[in-house]
Amino acid sequence: MANTYGPTRERIFVESLALLESKGLASLSMRNLADRLHIKAPSLYKHVEGRDEIVADLQAYGITQFGQAIAAANKSKRAKALAYRRWATENPHLYEVTLRTPLLRDRLPEGLEDGVTQMIIEITGKDHEHARAVWAMLHGLVDLEIAGRFPENADLDKTWLRAIQMASQ
Amino acid sequence: MANTYGPTRERIFVESLALLESKGLASLSMRNLADRLHIKAPSLYKHVEGRDEIVADLQAYGITQFGQAIAAANKSKRAKALAYRRWATENPHLYEVTLRTPLLRDRLPEGLEDGVTQMIIEITGKDHEHARAVWAMLHGLVDLEIAGRFPENADLDKTWLRAIQMASQ
DNA sequence: GTCTATATTGTGATAGAC
DNA sequence: GTCTATCACAATATAGAC
Numbered sequence: 001m002a003n004t005y006g007p008t009r010e011r012i013f014v015e016s017l018a019l020l021e022s023k024g025l026a027s028l029s030m031r032n033l034a035d036r037l038h039i040k041a042p043s044l045y046k047h048v049e050g051r052d053e054i055v056a057d058l059q060a061y062g063i064t065q066f067g068q069a070i071a072a073a074n075k076s077k078r079a080k081a082l083a084y085r086r087w088a089t090e091n092p093h094l095y096e097v098t099l100r101t102p103l104l105r106d107r108l109p110e111g112l113e114d115g116v117t118q119m120i121i122e123i124t125g126k127d128h129e130h131a132r133a134v135w136a137m138l139h140g141l142v143d144l145e146i147a148g149r150f151p152e153n154a155d156l157d158k159t160w161l162r163a164i165q166m167a168s169q
Numbered sequence: 170m171a172n173t174y175g176p177t178r179e180r181i182f183v184e185s186l187a188l189l190e191s192k193g194l195a196s197l198s199m200r201n202l203a204d205r206l207h208i209k210a211p212s213l214y215k216h217v218e219g220r221d222e223i224v225a226d227l228q229a230y231g232i233t234q235f236g237q238a239i240a241a242a243n244k245s246k247r248a249k250a251l252a253y254r255r256w257a258t259e260n261p262h263l264y265e266v267t268l269r270t271p272l273l274r275d276r277l278p279e280g281l282e283d284g285v286t287q288m289i290i291e292i293t294g295k296d297h298e299h300a301r302a303v304w305a306m307l308h309g310l311v312d313l314e315i316a317g318r319f320p321e322n323a324d325l326d327k328t329w330l331r332a333i334q335m336a337s338q
Numbered sequence: 339g340t341c342t343a344t345a346t347t348g349t350g351a352t353a354g355a356c
Numbered sequence: 357g358t359c360t361a362t363c364a365c366a367a368t369a370t371a372g373a374c
Contacts, residue, residue, distance in 0.1 A: 008339080029366080029367065029368085030367080030368065030369085031366085031367080031368095039339090039340070039341090040340075040341065040342080041368085041369090042340090042341080042342085042343095042369080042370080042371095043339065043340055043341075045368095045369070045370080046339055046340080047339085050368075050369075051367095051368070051369095099318070100312065100316055100318075101316065102316050102317050102318070103318075117320065128323070129324075129327050129328050129331040130331055130335075132310075132319060132323065132328045132331075133306065133310070133328055133331050133332035133335055134335075135309070135313070136306050136307075136309030136310040136312075136313055136328075136332065137302065137305050137306035137309055137332075138305075138309065139305075139309040139312065139313060140304070140305030140306055140307065140308040140309025140310070140312065141301075141302070141305040141309070143269065143305075143308065143309065143312060144304070144305055144308055147269055147270065147271050148271050149268070149269075149271070149272075150301060151286065154297070154301065155298075158298050159298050159301045159302055159305075162298040162299060162301075162302050163302035163305065163306075166299075166302055166303075166335055166336065166338065167335065169335065169338060177357080198348080198349065198350080199349080199350065199351080200348085200349080200350090208357090208358070208359090209358075209359065209360080210350085210351090211351080211352075211353095211358085211359080211360085211361095212357065212358055212359075214350095214351070214352080215357055215358080216357085219350075219351075220349095220350070220351095
């Protein structure tokens, strides 16, 4: 992804990431992207099949970055969970694209998704059922926080600690 | 809300709900909605301020329906949690609008949101921290299931039971 | 590898006739 | 309370000149 292509293709990736992070997925249009590259939108199609290829690129990148963030955290489940929250809230748009939006599986490198799944099981330990339930909790916390669905006066630090405690059983 | 307006306003609500349920929020445009009513889009504005009013209407309705579904379930936490899943998966688009999308708070009746919060605490029991963590888990399970992020061979019934068990502590 | 011009389709919203 | 006509945009994408 991104690295095996020409320099303009590389810049397309870099700017699409910058655009996503600053303005969100809805703003990632061919026009906006072209503006950032100081070219016209139709020129993008000489380097890229279409918008889906760009989104798939971002998903692949996001999955990799997420994996590294989790791997870099302390080995304890508590630290892994907090790393999950941190990465998600620091990269809310990338989080949405990689861990909430349906994956463009046809365009993703083989085995990449399995890598995340494996990683999540590593965070949560035990069997698959437990892992999925805990993942759901982490994702739910992040998603509701980003959507602003918790009351303003909610102490989310406390909520996360409580969640981690719940998961450790 | 829907009931205090004229007959056309009522039909607008009914058809917007039908459109949402069958084609999703992105398809809920003024044009599509007008088509269903066999009128032209500009005519809608004689009955409604704009699209936001319609979405707010759906949120209010969704909150009420959700509340009733949870209230109707057996008193046990297990039954409440399963009712949560059932309502969400049977009304995925309404679920998204009411429990995931940021609420249009300015357009919602006073106290309506607090009602759901109260209801969720009722499902989950104990203190606010516990309630929020459990809610996040339920929401995460639903959201990941709808987005197709669990492996195809995952046994989600089992996952839910495990999650409920985890929450009962 | 860039450009202009264009096709096609979509959106929310307003003005003013009837 | 409906209509037509229109504004002002936005989107993805293609054709073909240079």
